[in-house]
Amino acid sequence: MNTTTLLRPPSSPSPIGRDLRAAIRSEWIKLGSIRATPIFVGLSIAIGVAMSLILGAIVKTDPYDHLPFTIGNTFLVSSWLTTLFAVVAGTLLFTSEVQHGTLASALTSRPSKPIIIGAKVCIAAVLGFVMGTLGIVGGLSGGLASGMATGDMSGAGSGVGWALVLTTLAPVLGLGVGLIVRHSAAAVTSVLVWALAVENLVRGMAPASVSRLLPFTAANGLLGTRSAADTPETLAAVFSSVGNAAVIGCWAVAAVAIGTALLIRQDS
Amino acid sequence: MINVSHLTKSYGERTVVDDLSFELAGGRITGFVGPNGAGKSTTMRMMVGLARPDTGTVTFGGSNYAELRDPARAVGVVLDARAMHPGRSARNHLRAMAAISSLPSARVDSVLHLVGLETAADQRVGGFSLGMRQRLAIAGALLGDPDVLMLDEPANGLDPNGIRWLRTMLTDFAHAGGTVFVSSHFIAELATFAHDLVVVGNGRLITAEPLIATLDRDRSRSLEDILVDLTSDAARYTAA
16 A cells, blocks of 8 residues: 555646546456457447348348349448347446446446546447447348349448448447436337337428438438338438438437536536 | 534425534544434445535545545445345455456455465356345455444344344454444444444434443443443434
8 A cells, every 4th residue: 555645746647648548447357357348349240131031031032123132232220120139238337336336336437427438438439330240241241141133232342331330330329318217118019119109200291301310210321221211312311321310310419418518417 | 533513304294314423533443323213224334435524524534435545445344234235246246346446356266365365266146145245245345455333234144143243344444454343233233342332322422432331331231231221312213
């Protein structure tokens, strides 16, 4: 024990970069040391493989244009589901800490909520990138295994890039939801209800110029996929890839910002 | 020197801590006692920045907790022994704590050995008894080799060997110059090793004095009896 530690004046504040790196290391250890992480990662691969297999071996043709599915136009389809799971994983990055009381110990070790949240944002992004990459690999593998023709792969590079942008931002959005809702079951339920029900309802009732501003609608636009609720009007109103990425990014930033503001205001 | 000055905290219309002031000196063990709901845990949470006081300040050597350059090296904190992810091993729990405080990972094995959990290090915390969780929580507090230990009811769940180990550890810590601030309902146990007492009731300070002075109030009675009398008017239990 160094009895002079307390007497040493804080003449130079602890550097933010050092604190953030330490917090990121801690978050990385936390992420890697629980069973949920390999489950989410495994789900990403499994979803990719399963969806491609189903589309290639069972469905075989696109129900909208009746053209046969190819690897080129299906290997990214699973990324929408990967995105959904990534959002859920992101919520749990925070809500599980609240649930188990470990947020308090993190804050006593590093009494800066923005640093802790900043570290979680970084880890969420890494997790999303990994899940997205594995989902795409799974999609390619499943497509090959199903015997689908390769098809047009000319857009594959940019498609992969935008899909990874989506899955990287997704857990950050989920983290923001978790910061706001603070309860695991409520946060996960909110995400699922929003993605699977609310956005479909809004697409059915609101003008396309409004519904395209929703995050999971923008996700569809970014991936070039469509949902059963889409109409020619909604499809025509889809933003460019940059626009869709910006929509999702804005939702993620807003959710994290609001959640951080709430966290700073509240006692831990 | 730790200085708590005029701390006040209310949740809605309920004042949980009311103009609380006391000092903690180095090299001494201060027991923090009072009935349930007296504001002990809230006070400790305010001391380490987990709750924002409505008024008042807490300083550690002149700085508040958030200003400490390396809080974990200055203050070791145990507020809730259950605050652990059940799916994480004891070792990884401590590794995460060491990492966020920029502490060497070698400290993890050191503190696990210190608290007697080295053989359970790679077991999931979910399978730990309360006593094992308390030991792990104390291990976390010791990671930074701090100057101050703040412990909220650390003896809960410990068996007699564990309570003896805790008493010896805290006594040695204070002898080496460290400051110990420990809340406990085990008054008889506290009487064997505490130097000073801070007694609170209904969020207010009842007394802050050396243990000997408290015992001198009535030498014919136990510390427990004296404290129960001191706090009898303050023992009102209400839901949060």
